Amino acid sequence: AQSVTQLGSHVSVSEGALVLLRCNYSSSVPPYLFWYVQYPNQGLQLLLKYTTGATLVKGINGFEAEFKKSETSFHLTKPSAHMSDAAEYFCAVSEMDNNDMRFGAGTRLTVKP
Amino acid sequence: DTGVSQNPRHKITKRGQNVTFRCDPISEHNRLYWYRQTLGQGPEFLTYFQNEAQLEKSRLLSDRFSAERPKGSFSTLEIQRTEQGDSAMYLCASSLDGAGDGYTFGSGTRLTVV
Secondary structure, three states: OOEEEEEOOEEEEEOOOOEEEEEEEEOOOOEEEEEEEEOOOOOEEEEEEEOOOOOEEEOHHHOEEEEEOOOOEEEEEEOOOOHHHOEEEEEEEEEOOOOOOEEOOOEEEEEEO | OOOOEEEOOEEEEOOOOOEEEEEEOOOOOOEEEEEEEOOOOOOEEEEEEEOOEEEEEOOOOOOOEEEEOHHHOOEEEEEOOOOHHHOEEEEEEEEOOOHHHOOEEOOOEEEEEO
């Protein structure tokens, strides 16, 4: 079965600094990969997704992620952090459109002024 | 499109009581999913519907849990004889087809069992 490991349960950056949130996946077939963001007491919002095609995907709020098959990674980046980016971020994997999307444990992003 | 709606937002119940949550998906979405999220963890898959048919259930879904989606529209998740370990955020999501579309999540129902 597919699984996701998010490296670092908590990442802290200064406003304006690069954001890098790490995600490694395990899948026996080509995966679909996702990043979601969750603000306190809210549901999850889709930031971006990779299904097929271009391995560098751009999402909302200036985030992007690159699918690297050789490294089984799908790290999330943003060139310049904003205070409003502070939230919990979840990486998720689904195996070729099955119906069991698996989530990582999440990474809490803190942005310091 | 008003998004995925979940009610209630919060529920406090005494151990042993039954509770029911409701989810209204995006109207044109065929698929509906229930997840459970405990503090500090990612969402865990519970069950999934395609239209009115419940097609998959996680082993996490004990016999005290039941979910329905009559007429393929809204869905309910009932927990019977609640236990303290059931305290969690229960998230509903919907999608047009499969995961390739990405899921749209509701704001969740936070259950506290005292």
